[in-house]
Amino acid sequence: MPETDPRPGATAVPEAAVPGTGAPLQTGALLQTGPLLETGPLLETGALLETRELTKHFRIGGLRGHSLHAVDELSLSIGEREIVALVGESGSGKSTVARLLAMVYRPTSGEIVFRGRPLGDLRSRRDVLAYRSQVPMVFQDPFSSLNPSHTIGHVMARGLKLHRSELGRKERDAEAERVLESVGLVPARQVLRKYPYEMSGGQRQRIGFAQALSYRPKLILADEPVSMLDVSIRVGLLNVMARLRDEQGVSLLYITHDIASARYVSDRVLVMYGGHLVEQGPSEEVLHDPVHPYTKLLLSAVPDPRARIAISSADIGEPPRVVDPGEGCRFRWRCPVAQEVCSRVTPVLVECAPGRGAACHVAAPAGSGSIRRAGRAEAAPLGPVAGA
Numbered sequence: 001m002p003e004t005d006p007r008p009g010a011t012a013v014p015e016a017a018v019p020g021t022g023a024p025l026q027t028g029a030l031l032q033t034g035p036l037l038e039t040g041p042l043l044e045t046g047a048l049l050e051t052r053e054l055t056k057h058f059r060i061g062g063l064r065g066h067s068l069h070a071v072d073e074l075s076l077s078i079g080e081r082e083i084v085a086l087v088g089e090s091g092s093g094k095s096t097v098a099r100l101l102a103m104v105y106r107p108t109s110g111e112i113v114f115r116g117r118p119l120g121d122l123r124s125r126r127d128v129l130a131y132r133s134q135v136p137m138v139f140q141d142p143f144s145s146l147n148p149s150h151t152i153g154h155v156m157a158r159g160l161k162l163h164r165s166e167l168g169r170k171e172r173d174a175e176a177e178r179v180l181e182s183v184g185l186v187p188a189r190q191v192l193r194k195y196p197y198e199m200s201g202g203q204r205q206r207i208g209f210a211q212a213l214s215y216r217p218k219l220i221l222a223d224e225p226v227s228m229l230d231v232s233i234r235v236g237l238l239n240v241m242a243r244l245r246d247e248q249g250v251s252l253l254y255i256t257h258d259i260a261s262a263r264y265v266s267d268r269v270l271v272m273y274g275g276h277l278v279e280q281g282p283s284e285e286v287l288h289d290p291v292h293p294y295t296k297l298l299l300s301a302v303p304d305p306r307a308r309i310a311i312s313s314a315d316i317g318e319p320p321r322v323v324d325p326g327e328g329c330r331f332r333w334r335c336p337v338a339q340e341v342c343s344r345v346t347p348v349l350v351e352c353a354p355g356r357g358a359a360c361h362v363a364a365p366a367g368s369g370s371i372r373r374a375g376r377a378e379a380a381p382l383g384p385v386a387g388a
């Protein structure tokens with residue numbers, strides 16, 4: 001599986017050139033993609049995309065160095081027309097999950113299945129690019145993906161030529177206007193003539209969603225898409241995300257530090273800690289009645305869960321240890337209810353209520369409802385919650 005630029009249509013970009021890893025994006029050679037994967041079935045669970053024990057370790061400190069466990073055995077699912085929020089403090093592995101799903105990183109182990117097809121089976125560049133047009137990524141900093149010397153019209157037309165090559169010029173123009181309008185950028189015709197520097201941060205972020213939308217995606221990976229925006233603009237963009245789900249049937253993985261915005265817009269919330277998925281369930285339930293001690297700690301830091309909560313390790317003690325972590329719960333050093341078993345055995349995600357899961361020896365003891373491998377045995381991620 002090649003490790004490439006996650007923008008649909010771009011190829012051959014090394015890991016170091018991906019946003020968030022410190023270096024600017026490069027423009028790779030661009031290829032046309034076809035409508036591959038579009039007819040694939042949904043998974044038996046009804047999920048659009050699933051990960052099964054997805055793991056990403058980074059070697060650090062040279063050959064004799066150490067192993068940084070950014071993501072460990074993470075099993076999640078995202079349904080059709082579903083917004084799933086992925087929350088957790090800095091370094092918990094959220095962006096690594098997004099890059100794995102965008103095929104920027106190769107998993108160390110585990111697999112990702114999209115519409116019934118393991119991504120490991122996508123061998124050709126054409127298949128990978130077709131996947132990326134259905135699962136595009138929107139970044140925190142839209143400037144990194146917008147060339148300042150090109151108008152928005154040029155940017156939109158280029159993407160449409162690559163991914164919707166069946167469209168003629170007039171149809172491309174009409175499609176560009178349609179997607180700009182659907183993300184609230186009006187009058188679209190004027191927007192098409194503008195340069196990125198003529199637009200506000202919120203408008204540029206909407207361009208990112210419009211670009212992704214023009215490829216007719218099934219699932220948009222949005223990594224902190226609103227964290228650089230003012231609160232008033234942020235709400236507008238969250239509403240855009242909800243409209244994409246409701247009116248266009250697009251699913252979203254919404255990565256955020258801000259639990260309140262997750263509550264506002266998402267159907268389900270997944271909480272990560274130290275590379276592990278520690279709790280998941282319908283957003284209202286998880287945020288009103290958290291099960292895992294980490295989720296409780298996060299929410300207790302702010303008395304009103306409706307307030308904007310930015311997750312920061314400074315508020316809640318030491319960050320997790322993810323370098324050569326060994327067995328045991330990664331939250332044990334901060335956990336107020338830790339027991340002896342917590343330092344010996346890594347807790348697995350178990351179903352603690354219908355549609356809800358938590359990984360904690362005390363709050364959700366392993367039993368018949370195990371949904372992640374108990375002792376690394378029977379994996380089965382929770383499906384999307386009906387009616388959520």
Ligand SMILES: Nc1ncnc2c1ncn2[C@@H]1O[C@H](COP(=O)(O)OP(=O)(O)OP(=O)(O)O)[C@@H](O)[C@H]1O
Binds near residue numbers: 095096
């Ligand atoms: N390319 C890489 N090489 C080595 N370590 C990495 C790499 N990418 C991420 N990591 C490490 O993996 C861990 C998870 O990082 P990640 O960026 O996924 O966290 P995050 O939850 O997105 O954090 P933030 O909220 O700050 O964006 C961190 O310890 C990070 O330093």
Ligand code: SF4
Binds near residue numbers: 332363
């Ligand atoms: S497994 Fe143990 S240390 Fe981890 S959250 Fe539960 S009680 Fe705390």
Ligand SMILES: [Mg+2]
Binds near residue numbers: 020094095096
């Ligand atoms: Mg991140």
